[in-house]
Every structure is written in C-alpha cells, then in structure tokens.
Amino acid sequence: MRARAGLALAALLAAAIAGAVAAARTGAAPPRVAPAGPLPEVFLSDRTAARLGIREGDTLELAASPAGPWHLVRIARVYRPVLYPTDVALRGLDVRLHLPDLQALLREGDQVDSIVVRLRDPARADEMVARLNAVALGFRAYTSADLARRNSSTFEVISRFHRAISVVAILASSVFLAAIMTLRGEELRRQVGVMRLIGISRRSVAAAVLLIATGVALLGSAVGIGLGYALSAAINVYYRRAFDTTILFSQVTPALLGLVAALSVALGIAAGAATAWRLLHRPPLDQIGR
C-alpha cells in the first residue's frame, strides 16, 4: 500500500509475498488450527532461523495476522537464500511454503498473486500476452521484459542518483587536485626563478613544470587507485559480515580504473599548465623573492 510503497523505494524493498505471512511465533502454545494430517512443511532462511533460534525439525506457528488463527508447521529445511542487493538490509522473517499450505493459511481459496508461464517458444511471448489479455478476467499478463522494465524504474533512479553523486565527487576531487597542483607550483616558484635566471628557456621551464605535474598526477592516481582498492575491499568485508551475505557491495572495474587515471592525469596536466603559465608570467627576480 501507500506507506509501504513509499518505504519500499526508501529501503529498496523488494516485497516478495506481500503480507502473506504477517506473523510467526515459536514456543509451546498449542495451535488454534489443528492440522488434519501430517504437519505442513516449510523452508526457513538461515537468517530467520537464527533470529527465531530454531532449526530443521522444529515446529513453528504461522498466521496471516497477529490476531491469528495460528497454524502449526514443521521446518523441513533451513536454506541460504540468494539475496538481491536490495534485500540484504532487511530484517524480515523469510518463510517458504507450499502454495496450498499458504492458501490455507491465508483462507483466500485458490487465489494467487501471480502466475509464471514458461513458453515452449519464448519468441512468442508477446503474442501469448496479447491472447491472455484478450480473455483476461481480473488479471493482466505481462512479458518478462515488460515486467523488468516496470520494476527497474526504482533501480534506474538509484543509478541516476549514484551518477549525480559521482559527478559531485569528481568535482570535489578535481578542485582538490587543482589546489594541490597550485601549491606544488608555488613550491616550484623559487626553482623556476633560478632556472630562468641561469638562462633556461621558457619552453624548457614550462616542459619541466608540466612533467613534474604529470608525474605527480600519475603517482597520485596510482596511490588513489590503491586506496580505492583498499577502501572497496574494506567496504565489502565490512558489509558482507554485517549483512551475512556474499554480495559484492563495491567493485573496482577496469573501466573505472581507466576513467580515474585519465581524469587525474588530465587534471594534473591542466593544473600543471596553469601553474607553468602563472610562473612564467612573473619576473625571475620576483620568483626568487628579490
């Protein structure tokens, strides 16, 4: 619903079986709905089992609402789900039931949230969807591609958000680099003054300053890439442990490395050029402080 949907984006929620299992409890209290035959079997995610302090073979009571009625089930398997990045921070209980058991628990007959159809010929998905929608009674069919498009909008927004943040980060890094290169240039002031006084040409001085700037930028980007790797590894170690998952949270890709190196070298050269220009437009005596 509304609030849920709002928070869904906020927390990158991916609601699986919305409201299907609203409550679970363990303990010795007798179930209010006695099973007719053997206890229904359920699968529990490892995080849920750990949180509830139960394991395979134990029993558990489930209800569609905190008000009950409660249904006794047996834990057939504790499994490790493949989590989507959006799920890792969520602390909800995760239970898998056979469809008839879930329907019985919900007391909504044979109603389902969705039906997944595997086609013999996937190329005819559009045609099948059109045929299904032509005769639809209270449902609507979508191709997987359509659904992916509809459901990916949140991720697209998050990607745009990340891109915007990275523009700000690049801007900050650029100014930082320019400031450092300017300071380096100031440090070179006296040296440049002496070089010019002993007769070294402007061109050679400019080349030397540019070379120094490029060297500093290259060295800086190498150290930066090393730091980036270390930070990325630290983020992965920390969050994998924090969320008990094997998901990769941060990734340093070759494309990223290329971008970082190219940017820092370009900025270094630009800052070097600006510094050289400033240095060469001051009298040599002024540069050596006379």
Place this chain on the structure above:
Amino acid sequence: MGPLGFLAARSLLRNPVRTALVLLGLSVTGALLLDMTMLSRGLEASLGGVLGRLGFAVRVVPRGTLPFSSSAEIPDGERLAAEIAARPEVAAAVPVVAANLYVRRGGARFPSFALGVPGGGTGAYAVLEGRDLPAAAAGAGPAPGSPPADPPIVINRNMARLDGVRVGDVVVLSAAPEPFVVRYAAPRAFRVVGIADFYFDLATQRSVALATVDLRRLQGLPRGAASLILVRVTAPARTGDLARWIQARDPRVDALSIQGFLDRAAAQLTYFRQFSLILGTISIAVSFLLITAIVTLSLGERLGEIAMLRAVGFTRARIASLVLLEGLVLGAASLPGAFALGLLISRNLDAILRSAPSVPENVHFFTLTTAAALRTVALVLGTGTLGAVYPATIAARLGVAATLHAEVLS
C-alpha cells in the same frame, strides 16, 4: 578578537588565489558532507514532519507492522479505539480502514487508495476545497421514504486533476478491477464533497476517503476491524504511558509514538544511512587531507615568520593554537559555500530520488534540519582543526634560532 583569531583570519588573505581554490575545494566537500548529513536521516525527518503535522501522537497497528504496510488488520479495532478514546489523556481515537478500490472513469478503471474513517473531522487528511465528510456519516443511511442519496466521499488533488473531478461530481467506485468479477460487491456511486491533501499520496496516486461503513459495504466485509487506530492525546507527556497501556491491553497490537514509528521505519532505511556514512566519511577525509596539505605547505613557506613570532614572545602553545585556528578558520570560511552548494545539490539529488515510483509527494530524502546543519558545522570545523594538527605540531617544535639562521641562509 585576540591576536590568534586576528592572525588566523588574516591568513586567508595571504594568498587569495590559493585560498579561493582551497575554499572552493572545501566548499564542495563540505557540500557533499551536508548532503550526506541531510540524507542520513532526511527521510525520517521528513516523515516525522508530516506525522507531526497530522497531530496524532500514537498509532496503533497490528503487531510487527507499520501503518498500511500489510493487509493485516486489528480484528476488533473499532472496539479497541472506543476503549482508548475513553482514557482521560486521549482526545480522540480514530479507527481507520485502508483498502484498494477502483475508480471508474469512462470505460477505464483506475486503482485508488481508499481510507475508511468513522466520519469527518478526524484529521487523517486535510480538506483543501469543499467540505469534509459529515461527522455522522458512519452508518448513516437515507431517511425512510426518501430516495437513496449517493454517499459522500472526499478525493485527493491527483484525482481531481487527472480525472477532472470537481466537488459535487459523482464517481463510481468498486472493490474489483473488472466489472464482472462477481466475488466483490457491485460498483457504487459516490458524490464528491471535498478535495483534500492525504499527506502520503504518491505523485499520480488517486486517493479517496469515505465512511468506513460504505467502504466495508463495497468490500463485502463486516465492520469491526481496523487497519490502524490514530490517537490524539491531550497530555503529550503521557504518550509513553498510554502506548504501554494499549500494548498491555492488547498484545496483538503495537502502539507506536511518532518516534517509535520513525525508529521502526528507520530499520528499513539502512541503505541511505550506510551510503551517507561512506560518502560523508570520504568527504571528511578529503577535507582533512586538503586542510593538512594546505596548512603544512603554507607553514613551510613562512617558517621565518613563525620563528619571528616565537622570538617576539609567542609561546609554543600559542603558535600551535594559531596553526590550529588557521585550520578552523579555513573550515569556517568554507561553510557559507558548503551550505549554498550543498542545498543546491541536495535539491537536485532529492528531485532525482523523488522521481522514483512509490515516493509520497510530501516526503523528501534530503531534509535540512537544525540537527543536520549543526552536525555539518561541527564536522567541518572539527575536520578543519584536526587537519591542522600535524602542521601545528611542526610549528610548535620549531627551533627558533635554527630557523632564523636557515631563513637568512636561504
């Protein structure tokens, strides 16, 4: 202003181009820090602001849930609301039912969020145009012998705008998306009496408020249950006691204060917390490095002046304080730029995030609160000061005679 503050402030003028560049760098990193501080608790602050405006101190929900976060209901919510309303510290307890309905417009039906309330004046939404539902709407049918009138509803601005509906118009609602799904009750006509702000509406979401009795009739369900009970108190100081009493009275529910609501919602907002923590830390680290680099290099250029100050009578501690103050002043000088740039960037970032589906119109991701502003100021000033610790140590350890000698030789 003492000599240290005076000198530190004037140090900004020493090399204007360099200072401008450093301040620009610090402004950008400070802006990022402000944005991350705003983001880390922005959604909670924004949500809290909206919740505070509604004026309900306590929300009673099915245990373990958030308002309207699942289809779970409080089975005898209306009775529980009546019991809560009887408490002396309670001004009102409003049982609310939430459901998905469909609005028929021409040949199409649009999903709509429906709020079932006992009557008008509950405060669950704010009427902007027309009037509220009648106070006695709950269960009030037409007088015997008179023709059956269309029950009243209040609609939101989206519905008015998207469907061209005005006060006095008739809209048809049903509980089912298709007319021939027989499981649900038949469609029913309602007369629009008002247009309201429903606070948590999505950008294109249609919302309606109607009497609970009418909503239940549409759904084909009996009365009694509630999705949520909104409680308005007369004594805010006793909110905690009231919440504890409600939970003791019915263990199937949670009674959430606004802070409790936000705490529970915050558990689902870890993404933004972690994201802002990482980026905020990086921006602090970059500011720290920038200040350390600039102050250290600047110090290296004026060792003679520092030695002069020591010779004139400034103690080591005063010299260290002067350098620390220079870091602080750099941080402080970057604050106006950081705030201006930060607010500008945050507006754009907020617009990006709010363009996602399922984001309520009144909720923002980046919220400038006093706490966020103060935290940013403290972090920037602290980073400025800490960034100057290394050069301050160098300055304090400076040998006066040796430095003066070296300066003459250079």
Place this chain on the structure above:
Amino acid sequence: MDDAQAVAQAQHAGGAPAPDRVVASADAVVKVYRMPGGTVHALRGITLAVERGTLLSIVGPSGCGKSTLLHLLGGVDLPTAGTVTLLGQPTASLSDAALARLRLRHVGFVFQRFFLLPMLTAEENVALPMMEAGVAQPDRRRRARALLERVGLAHRSQHRPGQLSGGEMQRVAIARALANRPALLLADEPTGELDAAAGWEIARLLREISRDGCAVVVVTHNTELAAIADRQVRMRDGTIA
C-alpha cells in the same frame, strides 16, 4: 658538554660594567651544535655584558657565531655551557613559556629579512606584539602610530609590506621591536638587505633608540653601523677577538 667545557675560554670584552645597568650578560658561554656531519662549536666561552643606553655592535666574518650569541642573549636559544642572564634571570632556569613572556615584555628583535606579516598593514604589524601582550586596542593603536611616526612612516601606516621598500620595511620592523618598550633590542644584520642610504637611516635610528635608554645589540657587517656603536665586539671562531 665536556668537549664544550674543555674548549671554553672566558673572554671579557672591556672592563666590568655596573651591575644595575646590565640588561643581558653571557658568562663563559659555550654553544655546541651536534650535526649529522659532526659537532660544531659555535661559541667557545663568551663572556659579555650589555648595558642600558648603549649601542653594542658585534662584527666578524660569517660563521664566527655572531647570530648565535645574539640568539642566546635574546633567550631564543639556550647555551650548552655557561650562563646567559636576561634581566637578572638565567635563561636556562626558565621554562620555554616563561622565556617567551620575558621576550614579549622586555626584548625586541629586528631581523635581516624583516619578517613582517604580509597580510597585515604596517600599523598592524607594529601592534602585533602589543596585542599578544594584552594591550587594549586604543592604546596599542595610539602607540603603533606614534612608533611609525618615530621611524618616519606615519604616512605608510595602512600600507602592506608588499607596498613598502626594503628600508621602509626594516623601519616598520624596528617600530614593531619597540612596541612593548623593550629593555633590550637585538638586531641581526638589520642593514643586510638594504642599500647604503637606507642602511644609514637604520643605523641612525638604532643609535637614537640606544640614546633613549634601550640596550641595543647589532650584529652587522656594515662598517658604518659598527662605527657609530658605543662598543664594538669583534668575533672570530666562536670567541671574542
């Protein structure tokens, strides 16, 4: 220390001064610097007294220890052996902070490279020691202007060092050194960066200051400045020649 003491030779420059007139003194002072390349004996047992109202010049070749002696007399460095007494207090017995306070109140320094703060006006540079000493703003402003007038720069009070000539900068530095009415003014090559005319102006000014009762010690290569001094001390290889 033993090495230093071994080479220490007490040398007196002139006769014994009246104790109540002595502002600073060095008694068998040795200064040894331990460097990576070996030990440097900068001073080898200097004994010297500086009296109120006198202009004392210290001359000698580069590296003979002139500036080191000046720094020791001013309390910005401590002797390796021997005693330096500043206004009756042995400098080695004072904490760094106490020495700093002593310098602030009673010692003025003039440097070859001026060391004026470029972001301050001439008046603000002069007022700086008074600010640190806690002099109230109206008083320090009045005194800074009076000092600038005394050095002939009243019309340049609002100019920054970058807008002044070398001679003007040094005159501002002298005004700054006089800010807290010091008993001792130490000048290290005050004319080293100036042309002859400006150097002569500075020499004349220092002479005036000593006439007003301040003890002035000048380390210089400037023969004109050395010549107008009340006393001249010639140094060679860390000793008084």
